[in-house]
Amino acid sequence: MQAQQQGAGPVAVVVVTWNSAEVLPGFLDSLPSGMAGLDWRLVVADNDSADDTVAVVRKHAPEATVVETGRNGGYSFGINAALRAAAAWEGGFGAVLICNPDVRMAEGCAAALVGALGTPLPDGTEVGISVPVLHEEDGELIHSLRRESSVTRALGEAVLGNRRAGRFPRWSELVTAPDAYAGRTEADWATGALLALSPACVAACGPWDESFFLYSEETDYCLRARDLGLRTRLEPEARARHLGGDSRVSPRLWSLLVVNRVRLFRRRHGLPATVAFRSAVLLRELSRAALGREPARAAVRALLGAPRSPHQEV
Known part of the structure; x- marks a missing residue:
């Protein structure tokens, strides 16, 4: 076999x-x-x-x-x-x-x-x-x-x-x-x-x-x-x-998912591409936050204010 x-x-x-x-x-x-x-x-x-x-x-x-x-x-x-x-x-x-x-x-x-x-x-x-x-x-x-x-x-x-x-x-x-x-x-x-x-x-x-x-x-x-x-x-x-499917309903988990997507992108691409990618991701979350979706609001806060560390490049 x-x-x-x-x-x-x-x-x-x-x-x-x-x-x-x-x-x-x-x-x-x-x-x-x-x-x-x-x-x-x-x-x-x-x-x-x-x-x-x-x-x-x-x-x-x-x-x-x-x-x-x-x-x-x-x-x-x-x-x-x-x-x-x-x-x-x-x-x-x-x-x-x-x-x-x-x-x-x-x-x-x-x-x-x-x-x-x-x-x-x-x-x-x-x-x-x-x-x-x-x-x-x-x-x-x-x-x-x-x-x-x-x-x-x-x-x-x-x-x-x-x-x-x-x-x-x-x-x-x-x-x-x-x-x-x-x-x-x-x-x-x-x-x-x-x-x-x-x-x-x-x-x-x-x-x-x-x-x-x-x-x-x-x-x-x-x-x-x-x-x-x-x-x-x-x-x-x-x-x-x-x-x-917890990430769909939990603001904390959804914001972590979104931020980590940008972090990984940064590791594989240059700074200009990362800025453009992060802006597009932010646009998506802002549009959903405007509809009152709390996970998206949490993601916006995380993208705009995520603390930097040796493992967080964005």
């Missing part, structure tokens, strides 16, 4: 938790079906939960490797802690599956994702990251594929809105074309609720960037992988549900 040829060790199923006790039982119960056909081991990095998260893991998955990080250092911090623990397993690990605890994989989802890794592509690159077709809890398709940020795409989203602009590759980061989710589609990056990483990708990209506490860490990782010839591809035979 191709899925078993991604490394000598088992697939490392990496989950980062923080006060996740409510959603964990469903995730853990769904793993045997979702991971069917694979040799796998679970490693949970808990970022200092104040609830019963760790107890839930130990009860429902006593064989799991549990890393209690001791502090909430962010999503990348947790992923890196989990990968270090998996590297210490006898024989190490093969492919990696990065999962949010509020993901529910359909049967055989992981095998389809892992089986796609390493597939050669016509341009001489290969699949280093594979992602499933994601649906909301109510069954609605999640547009999880993304194009790399650009000034024109940020402006298009500001003027037209994400979904309308998504029909035009030049004018939106969001990929909304139905056929993109019906076949094997390469993208610059994909949302990080569920990602399979090849051993080659893990080795080439190294640690996840811990300067992103939350949001844009998967963007950074996928773009770094792409730069190294390891592409992100949607695997239509792999399906999962994602119960999340």
